Amino acid sequence: MITYIIRRMFGFIPVLFGVALFTFVLVRSIPGGPFDFVGDRQLPPQVVANIQAKYHLDWPTWKQFASYVIGDDLLGEEGTSRGLIRGDLGLSLFYRSQSVMDIIRTTLPTSAQLGVMSLLLGLLIGIPAGTVAALKQNSWLDYSTTFGAIFFLSVPSIVLGPLMIWIFALKLGWLPVAGWGSKAPYILGFLPNLGDLNVEYFKLAFMPVFALGTGSAAGIARLTRASLLQVVREDYIRTARAKGLAERTVIVVHALKNGLIPVVTIIGPAFAALVTGTFVIEQIFGINGMGKHFVASVGNRDYTVLMGVTLLYSVILVVANLMVDLTYALLDPRIRFD
Amino acid sequence: MLKNRKASLLLVVFAIFALLLVACQPETVTETVVQEVEVTRVITETVVEEGETVEVTRVVTETVTEIVEVEAEPEMVEQPVTLNWNFGTEPPTADPSLATDTTSVDVDTNLFIFLTKFHPVTGEVSPSLATEWEVGEDADGNQTWTFNLRNDVAWVKYNPVTGETVQEVDADGNPRFVNANDVVYGVKRTVNPDTASDYAYVLYIIKNAADINGGSEELTLDDLGVVALDDSTVQFTLETPAGYFPSIAGMWIAAPQPQWAIEEWGDKWTEAGLIVTNGAYVMESWIHGGELNLVKNPLWIDADNVQIERVEGQMIVEASTSFALYENNELDTTGVPLPEMDRVKADPMLSAEYYNAPAACTYYYGFVNTKYPFTDRNVRAAFSQAIDRQSLSDNVLKGGQIPATTFAPPGIFGAPEPGTLGLGYDVEGAQADLQTFLDQEGITLDEFNALDIVLMHNTSEGHARIAAAIQQMWADNLGVNVRVENQEWAVYLDTLRNTTPVEEEPHIFRMGWCADYPDENNWVHEVFNSDAGANRLRRNCVDANCAETTTSEFDELTVAAQLSQDPAERMEIYAQAEDILANVEAAYAPIYHYTTVAVTKPWLTRYFSLVGGNDFSSWTLDMDAKLAAQGN
Numbered sequence: 001m002i003t004y005i006i007r008r009m010f011g012f013i014p015v016l017f018g019v020a021l022f023t024f025v026l027v028r029s030i031p032g033g034p035f036d037f038v039g040d041r042q043l044p045p046q047v048v049a050n051i052q053a054k055y056h057l058d059w060p061t062w063k064q065f066a067s068y069v070i071g072d073d074l075l076g077e078e079g080t081s082r083g084l085i086r087g088d089l090g091l092s093l094f095y096r097s098q099s100v101m102d103i104i105r106t107t108l109p110t111s112a113q114l115g116v117m118s119l120l121l122g123l124l125i126g127i128p129a130g131t132v133a134a135l136k137q138n139s140w141l142d143y144s145t146t147f148g149a150i151f152f153l154s155v156p157s158i159v160l161g162p163l164m165i166w167i168f169a170l171k172l173g174w175l176p177v178a179g180w181g182s183k184a185p186y187i188l189g190f191l192p193n194l195g196d197l198n199v200e201y202f203k204l205a206f207m208p209v210f211a212l213g214t215g216s217a218a219g220i221a222r223l224t225r226a227s228l229l230q231v232v233r234e235d236y237i238r239t240a241r242a243k244g245l246a247e248r249t250v251i252v253v254h255a256l257k258n259g260l261i262p263v264v265t266i267i268g269p270a271f272a273a274l275v276t277g278t279f280v281i282e283q284i285f286g287i288n289g290m291g292k293h294f295v296a297s298v299g300n301r302d303y304t305v306l307m308g309v310t311l312l313y314s315v316i317l318v319v320a321n322l323m324v325d326l327t328y329a330l331l332d333p334r335i336r337f338d
Numbered sequence: 339m340l341k342n343r344k345a346s347l348l349l350v351v352f353a354i355f356a357l358l359l360v361a362c363q364p365e366t367v368t369e370t371v372v373q374e375v376e377v378t379r380v381i382t383e384t385v386v387e388e389g390e391t392v393e394v395t396r397v398v399t400e401t402v403t404e405i406v407e408v409e410a411e412p413e414m415v416e417q418p419v420t421l422n423w424n425f426g427t428e429p430p431t432a433d434p435s436l437a438t439d440t441t442s443v444d445v446d447t448n449l450f451i452f453l454t455k456f457h458p459v460t461g462e463v464s465p466s467l468a469t470e471w472e473v474g475e476d477a478d479g480n481q482t483w484t485f486n487l488r489n490d491v492a493w494v495k496y497n498p499v500t501g502e503t504v505q506e507v508d509a510d511g512n513p514r515f516v517n518a519n520d521v522v523y524g525v526k527r528t529v530n531p532d533t534a535s536d537y538a539y540v541l542y543i544i545k546n547a548a549d550i551n552g553g554s555e556e557l558t559l560d561d562l563g564v565v566a567l568d569d570s571t572v573q574f575t576l577e578t579p580a581g582y583f584p585s586i587a588g589m590w591i592a593a594p595q596p597q598w599a600i601e602e603w604g605d606k607w608t609e610a611g612l613i614v615t616n617g618a619y620v621m622e623s624w625i626h627g628g629e630l631n632l633v634k635n636p637l638w639i640d641a642d643n644v645q646i647e648r649v650e651g652q653m654i655v656e657a658s659t660s661f662a663l664y665e666n667n668e669l670d671t672t673g674v675p676l677p678e679m680d681r682v683k684a685d686p687m688l689s690a691e692y693y694n695a696p697a698a699c700t701y702y703y704g705f706v707n708t709k710y711p712f713t714d715r716n717v718r719a720a721f722s723q724a725i726d727r728q729s730l731s732d733n734v735l736k737g738g739q740i741p742a743t744t745f746a747p748p749g750i751f752g753a754p755e756p757g758t759l760g761l762g763y764d765v766e767g768a769q770a771d772l773q774t775f776l777d778q779e780g781i782t783l784d785e786f787n788a789l790d791i792v793l794m795h796n797t798s799e800g801h802a803r804i805a806a807a808i809q810q811m812w813a814d815n816l817g818v819n820v821r822v823e824n825q826e827w828a829v830y831l832d833t834l835r836n837t838t839p840v841e842e843e844p845h846i847f848r849m850g851w852c853a854d855y856p857d858e859n860n861w862v863h864e865v866f867n868s869d870a871g872a873n874r875l876r877r878n879c880v881d882a883n884c885a886e887t888t889t890s891e892f893d894e895l896t897v898a899a900q901l902s903q904d905p906a907e908r909m910e911i912y913a914q915a916e917d918i919l920a921n922v923e924a925a926y927a928p929i930y931h932y933t934t935v936a937v938t939k940p941w942l943t944r945y946f947s948l949v950g951g952n953d954f955s956s957w958t959l960d961m962d963a964k965l966a967a968q969g970n
Contacts, residue, residue, distance in 0.1 A: 032828030038438040038536045042835065042872045046552035051534040096431040097608050098626060106626050165662050177662045178654060183625065286654040286663075288628035301828055 001329075005322070012318050017069075019314045020084065020307065024065050027303050033057070034093040034301035055093055056081075068307070089311070090304035094297070100308035103293060107277065108312070109190040110180050111289035114208055114282075115274030119267070121213030122220055127263065129217070130224025131256060137229060145221060152218040157211050161284035164207045175203050178286035208285045212278060216270055220263055228259040257331050264331065268324035272317035276309065418633075418647040419961045421942070421954060422669045424660045425651045428627045432608040434590040435528040435535045440951065446590045447951030448632055448649070449615040451491055453521065453572075454588035458945035458956055461698075461749045461856045463584045467491060467516065467594065468572075471584055473903075480545060480563070481579040485587065487570045491516040492637045493596055496620040498611045503620050503635055506596070516616050518566035520594035525564045525574075527600070528591045537591050540854060543583065545575040581903050582751070585855035588950070618644050618955035627653060632954070645958045664937060667968045670959065671938040676800070679736045682937065691937040694738040695946030698853035699932035700747055700861075701739075703793070703808070704875050706843050707925055708882040711789060715924055716775040721846070722761045722920075722927035723768035724815040725808055730930065734807045737935040744916040745851075745861050747931035749948045752858030752899070752912035756931060759913065760920030765815045772816055783817055791820045794844035796830040801848055804929075820846070834874050840882040849874065850932075853949045858912040863896035866919055866926075870896075875925050892918045939964070 035051040037043065052058045056067060056079060066075055068090065071083025082088035089100035133145040169177040181201030182192035192201065231237065232255050240250045277291030290309060297306040328335045429442040437446050455466040468485035476482050493506040493514040506514040528535045529547045542548040545563025549556075563575030576583065586592065596614040600607045607613060610624040618640070619632035632649040635641065654660045657675035664672040674682050674692065682688040705712045705721070712718055727741030743760030746753035761767075776786060793809065795801040805822045812818050823844065825833060832838070834847055854860050865871045868878040868887045878893070880886040892915050899911040919925055934946050941963035945956055 030829070032832045035536070036828070037831045042831075043536060044539045044542075044548075046531075046548070047536060047539050050531040050538070050551065050553070051536065054532070054534040091605075094430055095428065095626065096436050097433065097605050103626065106628070162658055162662075165659065170662060170665055177666050177668060178659050179652075180628075183628075283656045284659055286652065286656065286659050288625065288653070292627070292655070299827060 008322050015318060016311065016314055020069065020311060021065065023307055023310045024068065025061070027306050028061060030301065032301060034303065089308040092302055092305050094300040094302040094305070100304050103305060104290065104308060104312060106184065107288055107290040107293065109186045110287060111277030111291060112190045112275045113182065113192055114205065114212065114287065114289060117205060117209045118212035119216060119271060119274050121209055122216030125213070125217035126220025127224050130221040131228060133221065133225040134228035135251065149218040149221045152214040157215065157280050158284065160211045161281060164211060168207060175206055179204050180287045181205065208281050208287060212274065212281050219266070223263050223266065224259065227262045228255060231255045231259040261328060261331055264324055264327050268320040269317060271320045272313060275316060276313045417961060417965065419645060419959050420648040420650060421646045421957065421959055423649055423651045424654050424669050424672055425630060426653065427655055428653050429630065432613065434524065434593040434595060435533050437590050438536045443590055444951040445630065448619040448954050449617045449621060450590065450593045451516065451616050452588050452590060452593050453485055454584050456588060456856060456947065456950045458947045458953060461948040463588060466588065476575055481576045482573055483583050484571060484573045487518055487572065489515055489517065489570045491616050491639055493614055493616050494620060494635055494637050495614050496622060496633065498623065503637060505637055506614055516594045517569040518572040520596065521572045522564050522566045523597045524593050524595035526559045526562055527595055529562055530559060535591065540586065540589065540591060543576055543578070543580050543586060545577055579901050579903065581908065582855065582857035582859050585857050589855060619649065629653065644955045646954055649954050670942045671936055671944060674935045674937055676736065688937060691939060693938060694933040694935045696740065696748060696948065697932040697934045698747055698749060698856065698948045699850055700742055700745055701850045701929045701932065703927045703929060704847050704849055705926055706840065706845055706876055708876040708879050708884060709840050709843060709845050711775065711786070712845050714775050716771040719761060719924040720768045720772035720816060721812065722924050723764040723771065724812050725927060725929065726763045726811055727930055728763065730804065730807055734803055735930065737933050739930040739933050742928035742931050744920050745928055746858050750853055750856050750858060750861060752909050754913050754916050759917040760928065761924060768815055787819045791818065792823055792844040793820050793846040794823045794825065795848035796827045797824045805848065836873050836876055836884045847874065856949045859900055862912065862915050862919065863900060867893050867896050869893055877925050892923065
């Protein structure tokens with residue numbers, strides 16, 4: 001098991017390098033650079049040259065990439081980049097006084113809190129709902145669960161968000177309109193401060209968590225139902241019943257455990273996506289999360305921020321997928337990593 | 339077994355509920371207070387008095403200091419007069435040398451004092467740091483501008499720990515006041531190529547600025563045409579005479595800057611707790627992407643007249659969320675999203691809070707003058723006259739936008755009254771012009787339509803809506819079919835460069851322009867002069883790809899106006915230039931002048947500044963009315 005984990009972790013290096021190289025080349029191949037214009041004003045060539053020199057955008061692409069990965073000093077050049085290998089993601093080209101690390105440090109914790117809560121809500125609603133729907137197949141319970149799932153899957157958050165604001169904040173006045181309740185410094189770099197963890201925090205979190213959580217709950221419920229319907233027809237379930245186990249034990253211990261494998265599979269990517277921030281929900285609820293940087297950095301041609309958030313997403317994704325693979329062994333005795 | 343599990347589950351549920359209940363309980367706040375208490379004690383002591391031992395009882399009242407815990411009463415804290423503002427986005431920078439966008443300029447306007455300022459209503463240049471200025475000439479015949487500065491503006495820094503605003507002191511412990519050297523430093527820093535300022539080019543009017551910013555080998559920053567004659571006098575020497583220079587001097591890029599703080603902290607000098615400022619407000623905190631709060635600078639020269647004591651600035655991007663916050667009394671003023679416009683106008687309360695103020699921006703469609711058939715003036719004039727600008731404003735934009743027939747909007751020095759010059763909506767004139775072109779070329783309308791005319795805009799719902807409306811007007815009024823295309827902003831700007839091969843250009847493109855300073859020079863000259871401007875219209879191009887340009891009457895006029903010192907003469911030249919561009923050449927089609935569409939709570943009195951940032955120090959807010967509305 002340990003050797004397996006170590007082997008997998010060595011595998012991350014080429015994957016991340018590939019992601020870095022591919023993204024680096026791709027973002028620079030989009031027409032239009034970060035400093036060609038201010039608004040719609042075309043800048044004089046010498047102004048553009050000054051700025052490009054400051055950020056080393058006048059170097060050939062390979063050299064920029066080398067500077068990005070190993071740093072300026074190892075490259076024998078003057079500059080501020082200490083390189084990816086030493087955890088330096090560079091300076092933002094758009095937010096002129098901030099480094100990419102600054103940006104991630106302020107926005108990731110908020111996105112992570114929102115994402116984890118949403119995923120938990122998704123699992124708490126999705127798995128029981130899917131199980132009930134599968135066990136009572138073709139009953140009214142099944143139909144209403146399936147209807148609810150399809151409803152929440154189809155209603156886009158751009159509709160659900162403003163609708164919830166209108167109902168719960170403006171009409172009923174139960175919840176605040178927008179914002180997020182915790183600020184830096186965070187515990188362990190991402191957990192909200194205990195002082196911030198009050199009623200106000202959960203009131204602010206309710207709508208965005210609900211809007212995000214129900215979306216994933218719907219997906220999880222449908223997957224749980226489909227998978228469980230297949231599993232309960234397996235021979236070993238018949239065996240379990242035949243040896244006289246209580247129905248509850250059959251379902252919870254034998255069927256559900258196995259039926260959750262597809263669900264666990266999607267939790268990996270879902271975790272990475274939710275934790276790194278969701279653009280629409282964060283924008284609607286005025287949450288200072290990381291989601292906006294995935295979108296805005298493309299429009300701003302903020303190469304370094306785009307690289308930074310993409311790499312961070314990749315790291316979280318590969319780690320989450322490793323976790324998922326390890327969980328398989330717990331759920332299915334046939335899977336071993338030795 | 340099962341029962342047990344149920345029981346334990348119940349227990350867990352109860353435990354969670356209990357926790358929640360505890361969390362929900364209003365906390366009893368106790369305070370530790372150091373009190374002086376009068377204590378009365380009866381003291382019995384034995385005294386030896388005249389050889390006898392006597393017991394004496396005395397009553398003593400004494401004051402002791404003791405530490406007690408008391409239940410704090412909900413204090414009626416005097417709330418500072420607070421403006422809840424939405425910046426709308428994270429300001430990309432607070433550095434005056436680097437700011438280019440309206441949000442950053444808003445921040446700088448409140449943190450820093452500029453040499454001059456624009457009157458919030460009239461837009462006229464008025465004294466600020468500079469009390470007076472005069473124009474002159476140096477020995478070589480270059481125009482000079484000499485500014486006299488006030489000497490009582492303190493450099494201050496906000497201490498986030500103590501919450502105090504303290505004046506900066508120099509190495510000798512003397513308090514620092516803004517002086518002419520700070521202005522010189524600020525200007526030099528903007529021009530310095532190492533600063534990599536986007537807006538450095540606006541200062542190219544200053545002697546040697548363009549060369550120094552371009553990395554000249556011979557010239558150094560010391561050769562820049564700005565010098566401190568003494569502590570309170572700064573003199574600029576210009577490349578070419580510019581009557582509008584006091585407007586340029588009032589821009590953030592020429593603001594005084596604190597050399598010592600910038601050298602100590604580098605790029606990070608604009609962070610809260612480090613930034614040294616000299617304006618009406620100081621930066622209390624700045625959580626990037628989240629909030630930027632300002633508090634009043636008690637040492638500000640006019641602090642007595644600054645009524646708003648605190649500005650809580652959020653960064654809500656989504657217009658509908660910002661509007662919801664406004665409706666919930668969490669913002670004091672905000673923009674109105676287009677989908678809400680009809681409701682706002684119909685609602686008796688919101689319509690009273692609604693205001694549209696002219697903004698110094700113009701929306702226009704440019705014609706690529708080297709792309710057939712827009713090489714012909716008749717075609718361009720036909721397309722321009724076939725746009726019903728009033729209908730567009732009333733039915734599509736809905737914000738009281740002013741139909742434009744010339745470029746610079748009202749309020750800009752030299753701008754003609756909208757509708758007096760240029761080409762307005764005239765269907766018959768448009769049809770006649772198009773027919774003239776068709777006859778002259780000997781083609782039919784169908785053949786004209788086969789040319790596949792393309793109108794391009796940058797990707798945005800708003801631009802798409804306008805393009806669809808105008809496309810329909812052209813179809814109805816002229817019978818021409820125009821294809822609408824869109825591109826992502828940066829790609830779009832790349833396409834519109836005048837170095838793009840003409841085949842890849844659209845025939846018609848959408849663009850807008852907003853004032854940097856309130857003078858026509860910033861408009862017709864900087865945008866459309868084929869020599870000095872970006873020349874996206876490709877006027878006066880020698881070949882279709884515009885490798886070389888010549889000049890024509892219009893271009894000579896805008897240069898003449900730049901050199902003229904006589905305001906009346908300048909006005910006249912600009913009127914002429916505007917009419918040539920929009921009518922005689924019909925090189926582009928002005929469409930509308932922007933308005934700022936906003937709702938403002940009755941307790942806030944605000945200005946809508948035509949140019950420059952929002953200056954919170956000139957606004958007032960009735961805090962009692964606000965608290966009452968919030969139900970506090």
